[in-house]
Amino acid sequence: MTPVRIDDPADPRIAGLVSIKERDLTGRHGRFIAEGTVVLRMLAAAHRAGRGIEAEAILLLENRVDGLVDLLADFPATIPVYVASAPVFDAIAGFNMHRGVLALGKRDSAPRLDTLLGGLPAKSMVLAACGISNHDNMGSMFRNAAAFGADAILMDETSCDPMYRKAIRVSVGSVLTVPFAREGSVTALVGRLQADGFAIWGLSPRGQTDLQDIAPSPRTALLVGTEGEGLPETILSSIRTARIRQRPGLDSLNVATATGIALHQVAMINGLI
């Protein structure tokens, strides 16, 4: 693998990496952007694992190449590696917060909910979410799910796409490793989880059960709602609910933090960590 120097930001070979900040809003055709060394390493692992994720091109700031030789060797030699000076790099990316390490990846369509659920082991823990609209929160939820061993993340169709650049970055690449599906309504999702034998616990400041009192279960689904309103009442009234003890106050915890606290507890209760 010999890096190819790019001197023209309009070079068609790096067209997929042009103006990727805007690409946040338009991710299409299964392409995604991996940013930074840690995510690049996860991309290499995902590519090798052959689970429908592939690297297509790597773009490095010229001064980053020497430090990344080992990591680059983890990619097949057919993946092109481009290098650019800082001005050219910034002109390509359209911003300068990229840490000098970018890659274009391609992902097969996310699995259908049925397929994903059907492939889960008898003992499993999943995170279910509805209406998550913030990419930072989405990325952070994936990072937490990976840390505490969630087998999958299942989202309703109103949740944002975890494959956006910023969500992948905040997840430190966990979006590439934690299986997920995103389809349908939260009502349909809850029904599907119940049919598959999951004990479903909705997280809410008004939850009935203290988080640490959740009963162990071979299959547990933790369900969290949107940043502002939380889970809809129609859902909360149809499942068991848990609360995180906290001081009374106007504002509850951030949804990603609450998810981290709850997954940690549920994983301990079920002996997963």
Added chain:
Amino acid sequence: MTPVRIDDPADPRIAGLVSIKERDLTGRHGRFIAEGTVVLRMLAAAHRAGRGIEAEAILLLENRVDGLVDLLADFPATIPVYVASAPVFDAIAGFNMHRGVLALGKRDSAPRLDTLLGGLPAKSMVLAACGISNHDNMGSMFRNAAAFGADAILMDETSCDPMYRKAIRVSVGSVLTVPFAREGSVTALVGRLQADGFAIWGLSPRGQTDLQDIAPSPRTALLVGTEGEGLPETILSSIRTARIRQRPGLDSLNVATATGIALHQVAMINGLI
């Protein structure tokens, strides 16, 4: 209180609110920016409480005024309220992510560590931090500290300033309510906490004690380190250390999430929540 219309972004009456995005980097003279309805409400409460925080001016997008009449009535009538159209508002602020609600506040110098510690009750829990460089993490740590009833946040001098706009926003105003000090080295901070009878627990992926096995103590300090490297070895070897159980992997939890999980646990252990 009658709102005053601003038509010229260069109007000297709103000079303190000009280009506040850049002000992130240059917060000076004790001024700070409150953004959004929730933070404005916290500012009103802090102003009324008279603990060294004052509102100086409020700037609203014209279509937000009607919905905020009650909140504005919480401020003294002497605080000027300005309104502007969207183009003028954006030209003043220098960006358009302000949600149409901005205020300029002023804070007396943060208390000295000695003063703050000297004023804490016999039974107290504090969060101590060193080298936190990211304003999102800082804001999130304040939000978590408020949620779980920490009496104060104590930072070393290398941590970033919690009074920056984005940290205040992410904290949903908790920076204005949770007492904090930021001075000296982490070594000095640990020494001071020990002298004041705090059981100090350093949070680290290599911690010796499982988080949930931390012993209750009338005074507990949870100490967390920088995003990248965590706590320095010299500190970890001089105090007791705790770890959050998680799956083995390259990347540990985000520092703010880890802080949330740990504060939740320590607050439960000590009967604070």
